[in-house]
Amino acid sequence: MAAQPAEPELGPATPRQAADPATTASGPAPAAARPAPGPAADEGLARRLKALACTAPLHDLDNRKVNLAGEYGGYAMAEVGLAAIDLVTLHMDFDTGADREIVLGRLLPRVAAQHPARPVAEHQRVARWVLESLINVGSVDRGFRAVYGTFGPDGAYQRRDYDFKLIEEVPGPDGGVYLRTTDEAVNVLVGALDTDVTSAQIAAEVKLEVLIKRGRLADAQLAAEQARYRTVQYAETLRRALEATRRNVRAVDWMQAVPDLIDEALEHIADRYRHENAILTNIRKIRDEAEGADHKRQAAELVDIVKDCIRRHTQLQTRLLEAGPLFRAEQDRQAFAAPAARAGLDLYGQLLAPVLRLPVEQAVRPTDAFFARGAGLRTPTAVRITDLVELLLTPPVEREHLGAELPDPDLVATPDDSRFSEAQLEAALQLLDLPPDAPRRLSGLLAEARRQDPELPYLVALLSVHAASPPVGTAYRQGEQRLLFAVDDGTQLTDPEFGGADLIVGSALLDAAGMAADRQDAQ
Structure with a gap:
């Protein structure tokens, strides 16, 4: 009986053999057993690679959380990222996207549920960091890029770039900035791509x-x-x-x-x-x-x-x-828009390239003409008749929108927050209505005011201090007959509530005849 040949010992497959199922231990398989190269055979793999790339920013959140200054290791950042994509998708409208602050407010309870004992400021930082990471704040175009490989029509391996975004910032009709999720983000949520x-x-x-x-x-x-x-x-x-x-x-x-x-x-x-x-x-x-x-x-x-x-x-x-x-x-609007007044000039093709081929004596004329007209604008000496006719015959533009309607203001009566009442003011003025020949000390006025009302001395002191520099010219022009004044003669005030100088308070009569003469001269 003939001996059977020994089976070859199986060892670990090389990377080439592991990657190519058509390679067996006995040697390369026939060409017919290999998968046909090209886009048709490689389309499924490319779709799976793109789907995997869309989830990479979510996995990267958990990898990068160690770079945050603080104890953030216990937060599941990928879970928070999926919740952020979900909230932006459900809160964005057809015309406007989702408001950033609303999304952060709705995201905060999910973050706080992971670590309830941590402070609220830390929860807010985690929510904002996850949202900004999905927007990719800090990059030039705020997008993500993944590199994958496919086989071209000739069977050669080619590397391709796959650019995508998950959450993007878009302008709103009111001038604000809103958030919108892209198709790739929605596909991450439902587990499919394209x-x-x-x-x-x-x-x-x-x-x-x-x-x-x-x-x-x-x-x-x-x-x-x-x-x-x-x-x-x-x-x-x-x-x-x-x-x-x-x-x-x-x-x-x-x-x-x-x-x-x-x-x-x-x-x-x-x-x-x-x-x-x-x-x-x-x-x-x-x-x-x-x-x-x-x-x-x-x-x-x-x-x-x-x-x-x-x-x-x-x-x-x-x-x-x-x-x-x-x-x-x-x-x-686009078909009947006014065309450009003048066509653009190709400096290289129309001026530089032809002039470089000319002798110097022939190139002076076009260059002088160009720089004379390109140096700046100048006012024409006369208006063209065609411009004048077009201006006169153009009908005026009807104004459809005169601006937003101004809302009627809600007028609210200002509350009376004055310290002194009308009765107290009348009592203080009556107390300061002194005869012209009988001035009084401030200490005596304060004592008399304190016997009438505990709050009245403050008003009397205030009026007396203002009388230390009386507006004589204003009272003279307004035709007042009497003016209150206060003079400091160096006497110190002795009072349980106030300190300073014990002013001499009195009233002076103004020259009524002189005021009348001045008004007549002015007229």
Whole structure:
């Protein structure tokens, strides 16, 4: 009996063998067994690499939290990042994005739940750091980049860059800055990449209806949230097309692509209305018939999610109906816009390159003409008749908007916060109404005022101090007959509440005849 050949000893596969399943221990496989290279065979791998790249910033949050100054090791940053993407997606609207402070306020309880004993300032710092990391604050374009490899048509391995963003800052109609999640961020939430929006929406809602009928409300809530994310992504596709139209109507295919998108979207919304209303009826029935508290709560949350889907579909339908008039308005505005007054000059092609080939004596003339006219503007000696006729025949532009209407101010009566009342002022003036030939000391006036009212000496002292520098000219011009004055003769004031000089307070008569003569001279 012939001896059988010994089997070869199996050792660890080399990287080449591990990467190439067509390489076996016995040698290379035939060419027919190898996978066909090229985009068709490598498309699935590229899609999985892109999906993996979209999750890399979330994993990077937990890797970079050690760089924060403090004890942040116990926070699950990837979980907070997914919650931030979720909040921005659900709070952004068609016209405006999500408000940053609202997102941070809603994110704060989730951060605080991970470490309730830590201070609130630390929770706020974690929430803000995660949100800014997803925006990629600090980079030039605030985006992420991943490098992956594919096989080209010739079978050669090529490295490609995949640029994406998760949360981006966009301007709002009121001049503010809002947050919006990108398609890549929504795909991270639902666990897919480059999925057809319409088919994914239909599949999610069919799955939702089946789960509700079977009573699996926990799984139905997850399916409902995924359906809502797809609705947001569908609205984002239309919004980007409308924004591109406002910038340049030629950059968007309004002949076939956008009209087909609008027709399909309107049909899609009509189907979703019927579908979601039926789902809403089933959920309400389950909510009303449920006995357990958890079952009722899950059904109530499902009702809110489906209602939000219906609201978003209503908003999307409104924008779809406005898309056609917006295209026609932008087409008229961009097509009939005033052309540039003068075409641009190609300095290199029209001046520099031809002049360099000319002799010096021939190049002087064009260069002198260019620098004479390019040195600066000068006022023309006379207006052209064509400009004058065009200016006179151009109809005036009608003003449609005269600015925002000014709101009527709410007038609130100023509260009377004065320390002294009218009765106290009258009592103080009566006390200071001294005869011209009988001045008094401030100490005596304060003692008499204290016998009438405990607060009255403060008012008497205030009026007396003001009388130390009496406005003689003002009283003279106003025609007053008497003026209160106070003089310091060096005597020290002896009083239990006040200190300083014991002023001599009196009243002086003004020259009425002189004032009348001055007024007559002025007239």
